[in-house]
Amino acid sequence: MLPIILLSVFGIVLLFMGFLKSKVLLLPATLVFILAALATTFMDWGKTYLYFQNMLLTNNLAILFTTIVLLSAFMVVALSNSFIEDEQAQPAEYYALLLFSLVGAIMMISFENLIMLFVGVEILSVAMYVLAGSDKHSPRSNEAALKYFLMGAFATGIMLFGIALLYGATGTFVVSGIKSYVYTNAYGVSLLLYMGIILLLIGMLFKVSAAPFHFWTPDVYDGTPGLFTAFMSTVVKTAGFAALFRVLSVSFVGVYSFWWGTLAALTCLTLLIGNVTAVYQTSFKRMMAYSSISHAGYLLIGLTALGTQTKQALVFYSLAYSLATISAFGVLLVVSRQRQDTNGVNENFDAFNGLARQNPLLGFVMAVSMLSLAGIPLTAGFWGKFMIFTTAADKGIYWILVFAVLMSTVGIYYYFRVIIAMYFREGAAEPVKVAPFYRYVLIAATILTLVLGLAPGLLEGLV
Amino acid sequence: MNASYLPSDYLPVLIQLGLALGFIITTMIVTHSIGPKRKSQKKDDPFECGIPVEGDARTPISIKYFLIAILFVLFDVEVIFLYPWAVNFKGLGVTGFIEMVLFMGLLLAGFYYIIRKGVLKWE
Amino acid sequence: MKPIEIVFYVLTGITLLSAITVVTARNPIHSVLALIATFFCLSGHYILMNAQFLAAVNIIVYAGAIMVLFLFTIMFLNLRREDEESKTNLTKMAAVVVGGILMVTMLLVFRAVQLPAVNEGNFDARTGLVEQLGIMLYSDYLLPFELASVLLLVAMVGAVMLGKREAGDRHF
Numbered sequence: 011m012l013p014i015i016l017l018s019v020f021g022i023v024l025l026f027m028g029f030l031k032s033k034v035l036l037l038p039a040t041l042v043f044i045l046a047a048l049a050t051t052f053m054d055w056g057k058t059y060l061y062f063q064n065m066l067l068t069n070n071l072a073i074l075f076t077t078i079v080l081l082s083a084f085m086v087v088a089l090s091n092s093f094i095e096d097e098q099a100q101p102a103e104y105y106a107l108l109l110f111s112l113v114g115a116i117m118m119i120s121f122e123n124l125i126m127l128f129v130g131v132e133i134l135s136v137a138m139y140v141l142a143g144s145d146k147h148s149p150r151s152n153e154a155a156l157k158y159f160l161m162g163a164f165a166t167g168i169m170l171f172g173i174a175l176l177y178g179a180t181g182t183f184v185v186s187g188i189k190s191y192v193y194t195n196a197y198g199v200s201l202l203l204y205m206g207i208i209l210l211l212i213g214m215l216f217k218v219s220a221a222p223f224h225f226w227t228p229d230v231y232d233g234t235p236g237l238f239t240a241f242m243s244t245v246v247k248t249a250g251f252a253a254l255f256r257v258l259s260v261s262f263v264g265v266y267s268f269w270w271g272t273l274a275a276l277t278c279l280t281l282l283i284g285n286v287t288a289v290y291q292t293s294f295k296r297m298m299a300y301s302s303i304s305h306a307g308y309l310l311i312g313l314t315a316l317g318t319q320t321k322q323a324l325v326f327y328s329l330a331y332s333l334a335t336i337s338a339f340g341v342l343l344v345v346s347r348q349r350q351d352t353n354g355v356n357e358n359f360d361a362f363n364g365l366a367r368q369n370p371l372l373g374f375v376m377a378v379s380m381l382s383l384a385g386i387p388l389t390a391g392f393w394g395k396f397m398i399f400t401t402a403a404d405k406g407i408y409w410i411l412v413f414a415v416l417m418s419t420v421g422i423y424y425y426f427r428v429i430i431a432m433y434f435r436e437g438a439a440e441p442v443k444v445a446p447f448y449r450y451v452l453i454a455a456t457i458l459t460l461v462l463g464l465a466p467g468l469l470e471g472l473v
Numbered sequence: 474m475n476a477s478y479l480p481s482d483y484l485p486v487l488i489q490l491g492l493a494l495g496f497i498i499t500t501m502i503v504t505h506s507i508g509p510k511r512k513s514q515k516k517d518d519p520f521e522c523g524i525p526v527e528g529d530a531r532t533p534i535s536i537k538y539f540l541i542a543i544l545f546v547l548f549d550v551e552v553i554f555l556y557p558w559a560v561n562f563k564g565l566g567v568t569g570f571i572e573m574v575l576f577m578g579l580l581l582a583g584f585y586y587i588i589r590k591g592v593l594k595w596e
Numbered sequence: 597m598k599p600i601e602i603v604f605y606v607l608t609g610i611t612l613l614s615a616i617t618v619v620t621a622r623n624p625i626h627s628v629l630a631l632i633a634t635f636f637c638l639s640g641h642y643i644l645m646n647a648q649f650l651a652a653v654n655i656i657v658y659a660g661a662i663m664v665l666f667l668f669t670i671m672f673l674n675l676r677r678e679d680e681e682s683k684t685n686l687t688k689m690a691a692v693v694v695g696g697i698l699m700v701t702m703l704l705v706f707r708a709v710q711l712p713a714v715n716e717g718n719f720d721a722r723t724g725l726v727e728q729l730g731i732m733l734y735s736d737y738l739l740p741f742e743l744a745s746v747l748l749l750v751a752m753v754g755a756v757m758l759g760k761r762e763a764g765d766r767h768f
Contacts, residue, residue, distance in 0.1 A: 018746050022582050025753065029589055062739040103757045110750045117743065125740045133747045140754030155758075201709045205702065478721040480600065480644050534671050540759040542668050546661040547748050547755070553653045554741065557730030569734050572742070579745040583752040592756055 011054075011061045011068065013047040013076065014113050020047070021109040028102020033093075040087050040105040047112070048080045060122060064184045067122040071473045074325050075119045075252040082244040082332045083112055088451045089340045090237055092347070104144060108241065111137035115249035119256075124173045124183040127253055131169065131217065134246060135162050141238040142230055154233025161216070161226045169213020175206035185260050192264035199265060207262055207269055214257075218250035220306045221280040231299035236346070236357075239295065240339035243302040244332040251309050255324055258313055266316065274314045278413055280307035285420040294342060295357040297424055298335070301383060304421060305331050311414055312398050315405035321473050323397035329469070330390035330462060334382040337455040340448070341376045348442050362428055364437025372442060373432045375452045382459050384425040385418050390462035397466075540592060551580055604644060611637035624670045628663060635659040647724035 020043040027036060051073055058069045087108065093101040110133060117130025139162060143155025177183055179202035180191040192199060216223040231239045262269060284304025291297040305327075312323045345362060346355040366373030382391035395418065402411045444452075462468065558565070558573055565572075587593065614637060617630035635658045642651035722728055733741055 014743070018579070018743075021746075022579070022749070025582075025586055026589075063736045065737075065739040100757060103753055106753060107750065107757075110746055110753075113743070113746055123740070125737065126743075129740050129743050129747060133743070133750055136747065136750050136754060140750075140758060143758055146758065201705045205705045478646065478725065480646055483643055534668070536672070536759060536761060539665075539668050539672065540755060542661075542664050543755045543759065544752065546657075546665060547752055549657055549661040550748060551745075553657060554733075554744070556652065557649065557726050557733055560726045561730040561734065564731065565734050572734055572738060576742055576745045579742075579749055580752075583749045587752065587756060590756055590760065592760055 011059070011066055012050040013080075014066075014116050016047050016050060017043070017109045017113045017116070021106045021113070024102055024106040024109060028100070028106075033101055036101050036105055037087070037091060037093075040109070041084060043109060044080055044084045044087065044112075048077065048084070051076050051080065064186075065123050065126050066117075066120050067185075068120050071321050071325070072120040072252070074469075074473055075248060075328070076116050078248050078325070078329050078332055079112065079115045079119065079245050081329075082248065082336060083108060083241065085336045085340075085451055085455060086237060086241045086244070089240075089336070089343065089448060091445055091448060092343075098145075098147065100144075104141065107137045107141055111141075111241075111245070115245050118249040119252040121253065121256065122185050124176065124185070124257075127257075128166075128170055128173060130249075131166060131213075131253075134249060135166060135217070138162075138238075138242055138246060141241070142234040144238065145235050148233070150233035151235065152233075154230045157226050158230045165213045165216035165223070168209050168216075172206045172209025172211075172213060175202045175209065179203035179206060185256060188261040189264065192262070196264065203265070204268060207265070208272075210257065211254075211269070211273070214250060214254050215276065218247050218254070218306050218309075219303050220276055220310060221283045221303065222276075224280070224283065224303045224306075227303055228296050228299040231302070232293065232296050232357075236295065236339055236343045239298070240336050243298070243339075244335050247302065247306065247309075248328045248332060251313075251324055251328060254313060255321065259316055259320070263316065270314055270316070273310065274407065274410055277307055277310040277314050277410065280304070280310060281414060281417040285417045285424075288424045289420065291424070292359065293357050294359050294361070294428065297359075298338065298342075301421070301424075302335070304417065305383075307417070308395060308398055308414065311410060312401050314410065315402040315407050317401055317404055319397065319401045319404060322470070323394070323401050325473060326390075326397050326462075326466070326469055327394035330382060330394040330459065333455045333459050333462075334379040334389075334391055337375050337379040337452050337459070338383070340452050340455070341372050341379075344372065344444055344448070345442055348440075349438060359427055359431050360435075360437075362431040362437075363435040365432040365442065368437070368441040369444070371449065372444065372452070375456045376432060377429050378456045378459055380425040380428050382463070384422045386422075388460070388463045390459045390466075392463060393466035537595075544587060544592070548580075548584075551577075600644070604641075607637055607640045607644070611641070625667075628666050628670065631666070632659050632663050635663075645724065646721060649724065649726045649729050652726075 024036065024040060024043070027039060054068045055073060056070065058067065060067050087105065090101075090104070093099040093104065114130045114133030114135075114137065117126050118134065121127040121130060139155055139159040142158050143151050145151035173183070176188060179200040180188045182188060182191070192203070212223065216226075219227040231243065234242065258269070281304055284300050284302075284307055288297050288300035288304065291300060309324060309327055309331075312320045312327070342357065345365065346357045349356050349361045362376070365376070378389060382389035385391045385395040399411055399414065402408075402414070554576065555573070558569060561569065611634060614630045614633040618627050618634060621627045621630060635654055639651040639654045639659070642648075642654060720728075
């Protein structure tokens, strides 16, 4: 509750700090604000609180998801030092919108009332539509914003219709109220409930870019300025899965037999499309877009095989995925900016040629993040996948397990293309320069990935 | 069953609406039919300060108008929150007032931001 | 037929007619005008359902403000060109199949669903009126209401950020 209030107020403060002559204060102020919100998040640790007549519910799980979201946001903001030099950029607005979007993300994580979910999705999405188009003079950025906005608005509309039908069936917006409706009417659940579940799922699956609602993802991720793509693919996805987990595990667990088959089919489709299409990409950024679709698929396995282990697996996987994605985008930002070709920034695989020799640190950071995304042992990504697969094995859904393992071997192929380019290809001779603070953030993300890979038990027992 | 507050309460409004529409339509028809009509090519030509007319009225307009329109929509949405509050103003008391001040505070901060940005300034 | 049923059917007829005109009209301005008519008809339906507040909001926000935006957008665009058609047949087919399946499913669900009968004893005709709604909004739904202001603020900042032309930018 407190982080929501704080972030709203801090957002306005940042907005007005933009009128100051000097822009140097903006970045440190944003970082301090996010840290303050993170600190207040932990005030509710170990307790379960309901706020404002069943509007918000904070428990350890919500706090952990909030932590992941705020941590991702912290790292993304820390990588944004280039805004200050850019003449066209409006850093105060960017940071304010990022903080406001975090308000939406936290609402999506800790909602207890579906109205809160809707308002949270809207706050997060509207901020993202704007940030997708923040590079005003680039046609690709404009295209991304327009596509994201049009499709996102439709998805939100569908989701809202689903919420309305759920209200029609159960007479309540409260997540636990829907649960008790399902249990008291175990044999005669209203058909409107099923329709509502489907429409709500369509809306939410769109937000986490699961197939077949993924068509916007490549173009939007590609056209959006790199930093905001990193934010989009981590914060939006984590918040979306937290929200999905809450509705599925609380409200709809009583009708598990109704939705699990559909979700399992969508999971396999998502894994297939994400992994296979990623193989054919020449642009690294587009590959990351398809990779984010495939990771949505892995996270969906956890939801399909809903059980006692699911929440821990989701938390671990989101954290591992966020860390790896942000460090990958961090390296991409530096490299693409300093190796421009005729079309402006070079975001293709060949931009990484020979990177490991000119800048061993960046090469190492990228290599670890790719290994983690591919799920190679000794990285956090391996344990993330391991826990997700364990949930499926516990539930006895082995075919999905086999399919997912098959798809992750496909994944190894395209993640290793980057590593091969960095270590075995000849590239431009001039070294890539990195600002000191930027370097610390990348190092911290890499160390965290490795620590979680070596000691996955650190997060055990927290939820 | 409480029989008051039914849609039929709107009958007077409907009659009023019908009368208003009817008056407009009647006057339009009547003025068209009883007035004298003189037609010539020069008279029917759209007149633009003596300059020959070029193209039609569908020329693109400045983006500035659109920004104003969007901001108008946002403050219009805010009005719909004020409406149920105003109806319940006495019942909600001081608590309701503080709630609305918070809500308006955030939006007025936005309004101040718009003014400081110079969006409403017309060059 | 009861008089209220006659009103309902007449209103429904006009609504459908104007909604179809929105889609089929060649001139975009005519589409917008038909859309305004549709919104007014919908407000009529809200009044028939005794949802007074929704009726008012629909006219204030949709028929008023949103329509201004629509008209402005149409005036920004150069709509004289006739070459907008670029969808392949496959896309059209897929859209028809998906939309059709969704429509059939919903129709089946809405036909089959059993809605509980109205309890005449505790039925309150004032439920949809502004007063009741305000009491709910400012007590139970206080938090979403306050956070809606954050949503409006985000939209405001976003509109200014994307829409404001800097010195030297094009205005069209």
